[in-house]
Amino acid sequence: MTDLYYDDDADLAVLSDKKVAVIGYGSQGHAHSLSLRDSGVDVRVGLKDGSKSKAKAEEQGLTVKPVAEAAAEADIIMILVPDQHQADVYASEIAPHLSAGNVLLFSHGFNIRYGFITPPEDVDVAMVAPKGPGHVVRREYEAGRGVPALIAVEQNPSGRAKDIALAYAKGIGGTRAGVIETTFTEETETDLFGEQAVLCGGASQLVQYGFETLTEAGYKPEIAYFEVLHELKLIVDLMVEGGLTKQRWSISDTAEFGDYVSGPRVISPEVKENMKAVLADIQDGTFAKRFMDDQRNGASEFAELRRKNESHPIESTGRELRKLFSWITQEDDYTEGTAAR
Numbered sequence: 595m596t597d598l599y600y601d602d603d604a605d606l607a608v609l610s611d612k613k614v615a616v617i618g619y620g621s622q623g624h625a626h627s628l629s630l631r632d633s634g635v636d637v638r639v640g641l642k643d644g645s646k647s648k649a650k651a652e653e654q655g656l657t658v659k660p661v662a663e664a665a666a667e668a669d670i671i672m673i674l675v676p677d678q679h680q681a682d683v684y685a686s687e688i689a690p691h692l693s694a695g696n697v698l699l700f701s702h703g704f705n706i707r708y709g710f711i712t713p714p715e716d717v718d719v720a721m722v723a724p725k726g727p728g729h730v731v732r733r734e735y736e737a738g739r740g741v742p743a744l745i746a747v748e749q750n751p752s753g754r755a756k757d758i759a760l761a762y763a764k765g766i767g768g769t770r771a772g773v774i775e776t777t778f779t780e781e782t783e784t785d786l787f788g789e790q791a792v793l794c795g796g797a798s799q800l801v802q803y804g805f806e807t808l809t810e811a812g813y814k815p816e817i818a819y820f821e822v823l824h825e826l827k828l829i830v831d832l833m834v835e836g837g838l839t840k841q842r843w844s845i846s847d848t849a850e851f852g853d854y855v856s857g858p859r860v861i862s863p864e865v866k867e868n869m870k871a872v873l874a875d876i877q878d879g880t881f882a883k884r885f886m887d888d889q890r891n892g893a894s895e896f897a898e899l900r901r902k903n904e905s906h907p908i909e910s911t912g913r914e915l916r917k918l919f920s921w922i923t924q925e926d927d928y929t930e931g932t933a934a935r
């Protein structure tokens with residue numbers, strides 16, 4: 595069993611004489627800066643001029659500065675703008691203000707792993723990556739709990755990078771839940787693989803094919819929605835609580851038998867070969883290059899894929915059905931069906 599770090603293994607005092615700049619105030623940025631502030635850390639938020647997030651951060655009582663100014667005055671800089679913009683923000687607003695002994699932090703290894711950012715050798719480079727969406731990271735912190743996190747050290751000229759990463763993880767509640775040490779390479783490659791093959795790509799495609807198979811066979815779209823999308827959450831909750839075994843214990847014997855005989859027919863061995871090909875593209879940088887090339891060309895492939903997927907019939911069926919659910923509330927900064935985000 596790998597080592598897990600908890601509150602007692604991390605010392606917030608490591609940050610007591612440090613100025614921290616959190617660059618970006620989105621999903622992760624708002625959670626980190628508010629929770630660090632509540633943990634007694636001296637934090638400022640760095641945002642570009644005219645940023646939409648500025649008013650929100652100021653309403654929460656945080657100090658907001660231009661990115662360059664926040665980076666210049668900070669000892670520890672956490673970069674939490676979207677991965678595809680980090681290299682540009684780093685080159686123009688952060689790199690010119692780095693000095694020896696500064697600490698550069700990330701919540702995902704993408705830009706370091708694929709070489710889009712190459713920090714100077716006299717700067718510590720580390721990662722604190724909560725394993726959950728930013729809004730859950732903040733909600734759990736406020737509830738006195740935390741979301742598990744990964745830490746990693748890429749460069750350590752000070753010899754203190756791991757202590758700083760652990761202290762930062764404690765400041766956002768991570769060590770309440772448990773922190774595991776990894777490397778930038780392992781975090782980046784497994785994170786991309788998980789989201790592409792299973793969590794996002796795999797699960798979304800499975801749901802869409804299931805919905806298409808039922809509706810093309812003449813079943814009602816509303817029934818298909820419940821069977822292949824809505825119930826997925828209930829099944830996944832059981833998996834998280836007690837693994838596949840608890841899930842199979844809770845479902846009927848009919849469902850369990852069907853799981854064993856039909857699961858491998860649907861997800862046949864070729865699917866595993868496809869997964870290996872996806873992993874190979876992640877490992878050799880093919881995926882990263884495709885994503886960043888498209889971003890640098892105005893993200894037209896991305897926009898087209900988003901538009902195509904948002905117009906899948908399961909989305910309009912779900913939109914209408916969910917209006918009837920009293921227990922589902924809309925996230926504040928989430929808008930459904932907006933291809934032109």
Ligand code: NDP
Nearest residue numbers: 618619620621622642645646647674675679701702727728
């Ligand atoms: P968001 O998309 O939520 O970040 C949005 C923030 O970045 C906003 O404050 C936005 O400002 C600002 N921003 C966008 N572009 C620029 C720019 N060019 N210059 C300056 N500021 C900019 O990011 P996430 O929180 O999703 O991701 C941040 C990092 O955390 C990434 O590395 C990601 O991989 C990682 N991560 C994210 C998770 C998540 O839950 N989303 C989970 C774990 C890791 P404005 O309001 O003006 O647009």
Ligand code: MG
Nearest residue numbers: 702785786789
């Ligand atoms: Mg990810």
Ligand code: MG
Nearest residue numbers: 820821825849
């Ligand atoms: Mg059923």
